[in-house]
Amino acid sequence: MSSIISFPFREAVADVEYKGFLIPKGWKAMPLFRNIHHNPEFFSEPQKFNPSRFEVTPKPNTFMPFGSGVHACPGNELAKLETMIMVHHLVTKFRWELVGSECRIQYGPFPLPLNGLPTKFWRESTTYN
Known part of the structure; x- marks a missing residue:
């Protein structure tokens, strides 16, 4: 439903125009991953827990539970493996x-x-x- 870190801060390394707004170089920006994950443009019924929505891979940069790029969580692969093992045992046993x-x-x-x-x-x- 969302990522552990909902609102990291980033610094604009250049002037960026986004939807008519200027984000000047050096300003801090706060992307809200939770808002991306709950956007109905990307996910139908985004507030509903529906694991089958991932049977089709989401569009790039629309699902980032572990962040992305150089700031991605270094433990994301371990966390995914641990979660899969736990869910496997809960479902099968x-x-x-x-x-x-x-x-x-x-x-x-x-x-x-x-x-x-x-x-x-x-x-x-x-x-x-």
């Missing part, structure tokens, strides 16, 4: 469901589930909370 019907996200400075994310996990006859 456990049944699970969210407890409750409300799941909202709070932003500031990092995206976190409001009031946590209560989930019930179980394997066969044993329940894990």
Whole structure:
């Protein structure tokens, strides 16, 4: 849904005109990755958690959970591998469901589930909370 760092600062290395606005050389800019990730021009129903939207690779610079270029997170490949291993085990070894019907996200400075994310996990006859 969003990246860990929602708003890095960058310095303009040259004058840049963007949509009629001038960003002078030396000014600080703050790209909001969360706004890019939730842009309906790039993702249909951007507020809805829908992992299948990535069955088709997103357009360049429309999904940057780890930043990009020289400022990209150096641990991004490890984080992706760890996430895939965890999801593999959750999906193949456990049944699970969210407890409750409300799941909202709070932003500031990092995206976190409001009031946590209560989930019930179980394997066969044993329940894990």
